[in-house]
Amino acid sequence: MNSYTQQFIEEFKQENQNQGRLLISCPDQPGIVASVSNFLYEHDANIIESSQYTTDPDKGTFFMRIEFRADHLKAKETHISEAFKEVARKFSMKWKLSCVCDLKKTAIFVSKELHCLRELLWEWQSGDLMTDIALVISNHEEGREIVESFNLPFYYIPANKEIRKEVEQQQLDLLDQYDVDLIILARYMQILTPDFVAAHPHRIINIHHSFLPAFVGASPHKRAYERGVKLIGATSHYVTNDLDEGPIIEQDIMRVDHRDHVTDLKKIGRSIERSVLARAMKWDLEDRIIVHENKTIVF
Template identity: 55%
Template sequence: MNRMVSQAGRSWSEGKKDRACMLISCPDQPGIVAAVSRFLHEHGANIVQSDQYTMDPEGGMFFIRIEFDLSELERRLDTLEMDFAEVVAAKFHMNWSISQESRKKRLAIFVSKEDHCLLELLWQWQAGDLNADIAMVISNHPDMKDIVESLGIPFHHVPVTADSKQQAEETQLKLVADGRVDCIVLARYMQIISPKFIEHYPNKIINIHHSFLPAFVGGKPYAQAYQRGVKIIGATAHYVTEELDGGPIIEQDVQRVSHRDNVNDLKRIGRHIERIVLARAVSWHVEDRILVHENKTVVFN
């Protein structure tokens, strides 16, 4: 299976080796789209997809995602970026990035004892539906070791206690740095990440919260939901910030429940929602479909 996925990944990369994705956010004003389009045209690029959104058209923010093809992209990318910074980005005060679609983002998945979110990501990766490389899995428990290593993915057991938390995070940071990780996924990792850790990966740590935020933050949300007699439960994928469960929301989903469902029923239903919501969020992130502005996201999906 791994060999088949690897071959499929190479074919995918070869087919899009000259394709790039540009993400831009900037204060809204006339002429932005024309300037970007003209720049790409003058450099020989062909736009294949463009999505845009204006937040508060009167004095608000403008967001755009553009996919384009450019012959010999890898050789010409540095020059393209330097020219764009000077000719277009500075004029419109842009926050921007250009990424090669053939370069897969490298993920580190953090997990504790519950396996459902991890297994969903592994399955999508095996099927070729998650366009990323899973560089490693890190866990504060050894339970997932055999599953992960059977797929040829490095597994690192880093125990965490109240006394060893700082040392554990230092170990984790070294592992992800050495692994050239682009994004960290908390797949039901039941530890609070410190602000010092977060500052190394701003808007690059994705968490799945097992409730429909902002309701039922913190621990035991299904017990909280049961006590309130809710009729809809859900899950929320969001970027991690210093505010507990308060980061920019990427994706949410819900399912209707009834008075007949007990806490265990809610957990079972919730696990299904969690795995789907997290996988969507991770997929959109690695495909460069998300722009963050303040504590909100614009998702071009």
């Protein structure tokens, strides 16, 4: 990490040391908002942003995201978390409380195509992705120069289906070593095993180069061209054991026409992929996503 980026991150941590986030999901019933708001008031917290959603007004699931400020939050974090357990028990909540200054540690996986990696590194250096990029892992050497130019660790681990188990064990060891919270597949062209996915549930974000559910799997641009589509897109989603069918976080599209060949579709698609993946990563870092079944609630 260069000194400019380090300074940016330290300033962010300092400015947000008293700011927290609370994510909640639970069966919907009267009194949830009032109870949570009153709890924060009793702990000298001031709500600065609040969003909520219910799947069904009668018997649905309730979701809520709150940002708040409280003096000396880091010192009081454990006490507040323990005290909130009573509110959570009353409403059968799944919940997460975090301090904004505690940045998530991220690992980026990449293969030969570097456009998504470049975008994430640029956004990170510019202060638009507030995270601690711990390392980059690749099954090709192409990304080493750009990664090391940012003073980040780069690990080259060749991968193929014959040695997949051994490779993933090396990767898992590195993720444990660096205490990684979030994994970003920035065009990492290897299928992860169920064991790897199970080790990081809803903590692996992938970018797929089509507008899912259309053109799942390999060579989507070729198949899109053969189908004669007029729109192409990209999809960022959490990884599950079902290929390209995990909870969708973000999607976008661009218009194409009969003059665009496969190479044109790929070029247009790269632009979409960069922005879609960056937005999905940012929303996760900001605790704006709650996974519900095979969907996401994005506040």
